[in-house]
Amino acid sequence: MKILSKTYIALILAIMYIPILVLMLFSFNSTNNTGVFTGFSFYWYQELFRSAETFAALKNTLILAVSSAVTATLIGTAASLGLHRMRSKFLRGTITSLTNIPMMNPDIVTGISMMLLFVFVGTRLGSTEKLNFWTLLIAHVTFNLPYVILNVTPKFRQMDKHLPEAAQDLGCTPVQSFFKVELPCIMPGIVTGFIMAFTLSLDDFVISYFCSGSDFQTLPILIYSMTKKEVKPDIYALSTLMIIAILALLILSNLSNGRDDGLARLHNWRSRVREKVQTRREAKGGGAK
Amino acid sequence: MTASKKPPARRLSSPFAYVAASPHIVWTVLFIVAPLIFVLYYAFTDASGAFTWDNIMALGDHTETFTLSFSMSVVATVLCLLIGYPLAYCIAKLSPRAQKIIMLLLMLPMWMNLLIRTYSMMAILDDGGFLNNFLMMLGLEPVHIVGTAPAVVFGMVYNFLPYMILPIHSVISKMDKRYIEAANDLGCNNVQTLFRVVLPLSASGIISGVTMVFVPSISTFYISQKLGGGTFDLIGDTIERQFQNPVTYNVGASISLVMMILILISMAIMNRFSDDEGTVIV
Numbered sequence: 376m377k378i379l380s381k382t383y384i385a386l387i388l389a390i391m392y393i394p395i396l397v398l399m400l401f402s403f404n405s406t407n408n409t410g411v412f413t414g415f416s417f418y419w420y421q422e423l424f425r426s427a428e429t430f431a432a433l434k435n436t437l438i439l440a441v442s443s444a445v446t447a448t449l450i451g452t453a454a455s456l457g458l459h460r461m462r463s464k465f466l467r468g469t470i471t472s473l474t475n476i477p478m479m480n481p482d483i484v485t486g487i488s489m490m491l492l493f494v495f496v497g498t499r500l501g502s503t504e505k506l507n508f509w510t511l512l513i514a515h516v517t518f519n520l521p522y523v524i525l526n527v528t529p530k531f532r533q534m535d536k537h538l539p540e541a542a543q544d545l546g547c548t549p550v551q552s553f554f555k556v557e558l559p560c561i562m563p564g565i566v567t568g569f570i571m572a573f574t575l576s577l578d579d580f581v582i583s584y585f586c587s588g589s590d591f592q593t594l595p596i597l598i599y600s601m602t603k604k605e606v607k608p609d610i611y612a613l614s615t616l617m618i619i620a621i622l623a624l625l626i627l628s629n630l631s632n633g634r635d636d637g638l639a640r641l642h643n644w645r646s647r648v649r650e651k652v653q654t655r656r657e658a659k660g661g662g663a664k
Numbered sequence: 665m666t667a668s669k670k671p672p673a674r675r676l677s678s679p680f681a682y683v684a685a686s687p688h689i690v691w692t693v694l695f696i697v698a699p700l701i702f703v704l705y706y707a708f709t710d711a712s713g714a715f716t717w718d719n720i721m722a723l724g725d726h727t728e729t730f731t732l733s734f735s736m737s738v739v740a741t742v743l744c745l746l747i748g749y750p751l752a753y754c755i756a757k758l759s760p761r762a763q764k765i766i767m768l769l770l771m772l773p774m775w776m777n778l779l780i781r782t783y784s785m786m787a788i789l790d791d792g793g794f795l796n797n798f799l800m801m802l803g804l805e806p807v808h809i810v811g812t813a814p815a816v817v818f819g820m821v822y823n824f825l826p827y828m829i830l831p832i833h834s835v836i837s838k839m840d841k842r843y844i845e846a847a848n849d850l851g852c853n854n855v856q857t858l859f860r861v862v863l864p865l866s867a868s869g870i871i872s873g874v875t876m877v878f879v880p881s882i883s884t885f886y887i888s889q890k891l892g893g894g895t896f897d898l899i900g901d902t903i904e905r906q907f908q909n910p911v912t913y914n915v916g917a918s919i920s921l922v923m924m925i926l927i928l929i930s931m932a933i934m935n936r937f938s939d940d941e942g943t944v945i946v
Contacts, residue, residue, distance in 0.1 A: 380754035384766060387751055391773050391822070397794050398784035409787050410797040450687045457685025470685065473692050476700070481883030481927065483900055484920050487907055488699035491706055491917065494910070517695045520688065578777055580886070585907065598779045602890070611787075614780040621775045 395618065402611035409608060419612040429613065432597040436577060439508075439593060443515035444572040450516070451523030452565055456553075458524075459531040471524075478521045486585035489514050493586065506588035514586040515576045522575060523568035530564035531557075703924075706917035711910075719918035726902060726919060733899040734926070736813065737881035740820035744877045745870065747821070748828035752869075753862070755829075756836040767833065774826050779886060781823055786810060786890045811893030819891040820881045827876035835869030836862065871934055879927060899923050 405414035423429055454470075461467045477485045490506070493513075497505030534557065542552035580595035587596060594617070601610050710716045755766050773781060788794045789809040796806040809815045843865065847857045885900030892898075899919065906916025 380757065384751060384754055387747065387825075388766070388769055391770070391825075394781070394784040394788050394822075395773065395776065397788055398780070401787070401794075409790070410792045410794055450691060453684045454688030457681045457683070457688070460681035461685065462681075470689060470692065473696055474688070476696050479879075479931075480924065481879050481900075483883045483885065483903055484703070484924055485699075487903065487916065487920055488703045489695065490907065491702040491913065492695070492699040494913075495702060513695055517691070520691065524688075574775065578775070580777065580779055595777055595779055598777065598783075599886070602779065602783055610783065614776075614784070617780065618776055622772075625772070625775065 398611050399615045399618065402608055402615045404608055407607055409611075419608040420616075423609045423612045423616075428592075428597065432592050432594045435591055436593040436595075439511060439515060440573050440576040443512055443519055443576045444569050446512070447516045447519035447523050447572045448565060448569045451520050451568060452527050452561070454520075455524050455527040455531055455561075456557075458528060474521050474524055477518045478525075482518075482579075482581035483585075485518060486514070486582040489517065489582070490585040504588050504590065506586060508591045511583060511587045511591060511593075514582050515579065518579070518582055519572035519575060522571045523565075526568035526571065527561055527564040530561035534560045703917045703921055706914050707921045708918075710914060719914045722915050723918060723922060726899075729897050729899055729902050730922070730926070732896070733882050736817055736898065737820065737878055740817050740824070740881045741874055741878045743817070743821050744825050744828040745874065748825055748873065749832055749870070752829050752833035752836055753858075755833055756839075763833075763837065767830075770826050770829055778823060782819055782887050782890050785819055785822055789815060789891070810891055811895050813892075813896065815891040815893075816888050816896055816898075819887040820877075820884065823887065824877045824880055827880075828873040831872040831876065832866055832869040835866045839865055874934060875931060878930065882927065883923065 400412065401409055402419055403415050403417070404412055405416040405418060454474075458467050458470060489510070493510045494505050538556050538560065539549075539552045542556040543549065547555060578595070580599060583593055583596055584599065587593065592600075594613075598610060598613065601607075601613075707719055708715055708717075710718060755763055758766065786793075790796070791806065791808060791810065793810075795809075799806055839862070843861050844857055847861045852860060882898075883900050883903075885898065885904045888896045888898045888901055903916050903919050903923070906912040906919065
């Protein structure tokens with residue numbers, strides 16, 4: 376039984392990885408044959424690096440991913456704070472469900488709905504390029520927001536409600552208590568939210584496809600237009616490079632996580648504050664007796 | 665000392681909450697709610713902006729597309745469940761370290777762009793591709809795969825399978841093992857335990873897995889373009905085509921609207937189904 380289940384896992388993993396490995400192999404093919412490996416060469420990589428289009432797309436993708444992730448993290452974190460403090464359950468519920476719409480809706484609907492808005496407003500304003508960097512940025516922030524809020528809100532809920540109270544009793548102003556006490560508590564959520572937003576933005580094709588103009592092309596859009604034409608191994612080369620970059624990113628983030636004892640430190644620090652809260656409560660209770 | 669009542673947490677004044685949330689509220693109204701209203705507006709107007717039912721009427725021409733898309737994504741979802749559930753179950757039985765590694769390996773392809781994954785699949789399955797060359801090398805007949813319905817369904821399964829495994833695995837691995845022991849003690853064999861205890865307890869994982877596979881499957885257009893070889897027209901393809909030309913935006917909006925409603929109905933049915941399951945068990 377155990378062998379059977381292990382074979383099954385191995386089989387599925389093999390099916391998932393074989394296409395990617397074949398693609399990587401054929402990016403080193405010496406001819407443009409995508410079925411038979413004729414010889415090892417870097418020809419398609421040279422071809423790829425010769426095109427200015429690739430570098431422009433890479434630069435655009437990174438600019439867009441960083442700016443949309445930063446914007447979404449700022450707006451989303453503030454929103455999580457606001458939602459956490461909001462007393463009206465109805466309003467909180469409404470905002471949360473509206474925020475989650477882009478996450479539930481198919482990407483294509485999110486894409487075309489925003490495109491219709493941009494085109495409509497653009498036409499009214501009489502602009503020539505209705506879809507540009509800014510519309511793309513707005514679209515990316517919009518689909519990133521729910522993921523930031525999804526990661527940050529639970530951290531607020533997990534946080535001991537008495538923490539900010541203790542901080543204020545110990546002499547912090549509300550603003551100080553937010554930055555010194557609450558922010559470190561929710562930081563892991565903010566970081567995860569930011570990374571998620573960044574990678575989603577890097578990876579997005581469908582929404583970008585509908586919300587971008589001709590003057591701002593991202594890598595996924597470039598790949599799409601490349602695959603529309605004849606099959607050439609330069610796409611394989613580009614894909615291989617992207618896969619290697621992502622692997623490197625993942626390994627790096629895992630390494631930094633492994634060495635990071637920040638969470639443990641935070642935990643210790645929190646338990647110290649919690650002790651303080653406890654003693655204070657006991658002192659109050661003792662006084663009442 | 666007895667547990668005293670927790671003092672109510674001191675909250676900053678309410679207006680502060682609204683100030684913090686206001687950028688997000690404005691953003692949500694402008695870029696989530698308003699665009700959906702525009703879909704409605706375009707679906708019910710013609711090119712000049714006058715009210716019309718024509719776009720909705722034109723949907724009749726696309727009935728076949730809707731049926732085809734719906735059935736293909738249902739098949740893909742069911743296949744994902746049939747492949748993914750046993751896989752998640754097998755993984756959950758491994759040691760925590762092995763579980764972590766295998767889940768990482770399963771998630772890794774998700775970090776690669778959907779276009780690349782689909783394209784690599786096509787490069788393998790294509791008539792002059794790797795697989796057929798390999799078959800010919802072995803002296804076998806080449807098979808025509810790209811351009812057939814199974815190829816499109818396979819592409820959906822290949823791309824979205826991890827979405828099914830992840831939520832199911834997370835539910836199963838968190839499941840209290842004592843339930844399984846109790847079922848065994850009370851005389852269930854392994855199969856009975858699976859169907860009467862494990863499966864119902866993982867219903868929530870199944871529901872989110874099904875949602876996460878079904879929604880991208882029914883709305884995809886790249887997979888059908890590449891693996892369908894241009895012979896399959898799914899809802900996604902139809903919508904994409906309508907938005908190439910401003911003249912057909914209105915029809916495109918009405919198709920999108922119907923697809924959204926179709927998905928909402930499917931989700932509502934799914935959730936109802938899961939609630940019933942839940943009450944039967946508890």
